[in-house]
Amino acid sequence: MPAGLTLYTNPMSRGQIARWMLEEVGQPYETVLLDYEGAMKSADYRAINPMGKVPTVVHGGHVVTECAAICAYLADAFADAGLAPPLDRRHDYYRWLFFAAGPVEAAVTNRALGFVVPEGRERMAGYGSFDDAVATLEKAVSGDAWICGEQFTAADVYVGAQVDWGLSFRSIPTSPAFEAYAARLRERPAYKRQKELDNALIAKMQAKG
Template sequence: MADYTFFTVPMSRGQIARWALHEAGADYEQVLVDWANRPPELAAANPMNKVPTLIHHAPEGDRVITECAAICAYLADVHPEAGLLPQGAEKADYHRWLFFGAGPLEQAVVSRAMGWEVPEGKQGMAGFGSYERTIDTLEGLLSGRDWVCGARFTMADVYVGSQVDWALNFGSIPPRPAFVAYAERLRTRPGYQSAKAIDRALIKAAQG
């Protein structure tokens, strides 16, 4: 049995988890989920019945990990040999921007894609404040450095980078130079390329 069982759908946030699995060098077996006919093992592991869902078959017993950002952080932790954990002073940026990605950034991008606007006078109650504020903050981060933690790629780049890469592809963030340059750096990662090749091939096969 592989170390991980990975429930995914090729055109989904499962792409984030697959990239993280490849960066970590993890041994996994995929279960491709049919939306209309989801395996009972998925709901048993994750009552949200969503992908990605990961089961780690640890020596002490199975552990379930859901939520893309948590999956990224967990894999970096369990596979320290992959060198994706933050060191020393990098820890602040690693945690700060990983949570920013999973909170304000995801909310801002999804709200924009859904056509939701924060009502006048309610920005203070919305965790992301406004789409513009969130996107400008992200641009500020990526304008001054190559990677989330500075000079070194960490697992935070898999998560924040996936948000940027995906949003650029779908036009849900503007193609500002800092975002485009960051996405270009991400796409040179062997782990990105091997993971995306699998999902792209699966998407192509499904389209016939």
């Protein structure tokens, strides 16, 4: 397994998801902070991530972008952390990880931007309608189990971040199922470490203006 693990991030970004996953993995990593208008759009960083956005994880020279991919990659790269189910039980793992990265992300973003799928054109949108996507997400996290049953996995990090942020920013409607799932996530030591680290960085950035 290649050595060296670096997170390129900004604390006020989806980089919080990647950091949470890194904290769950429990391996040492370097953090490189990038501002939105300067370093993130620089030629040096675009050579790593041509999109000029964060997060990006570099592991032994291998570049991984996109939060869902980062979560899945780290779960496999550091299998001893137990963040991926056995191969023969990964149906729910892949299903909900990529459902959150695809339909849920698109539905929530479009709604936040004021875009509504025209009536009768739902089949052209991968999520159909916002209400359908959210109802399906709610069903996936209902009950006392995690996404893949009793085992907490990388899918819970990504799906959980969507639910946690959705409730915090009111981009998804509140419900008992969402609230209960988020409450369990917020008790995880890795989640708490991530929030402490990123909140401290945000406070420093705000103090500097």
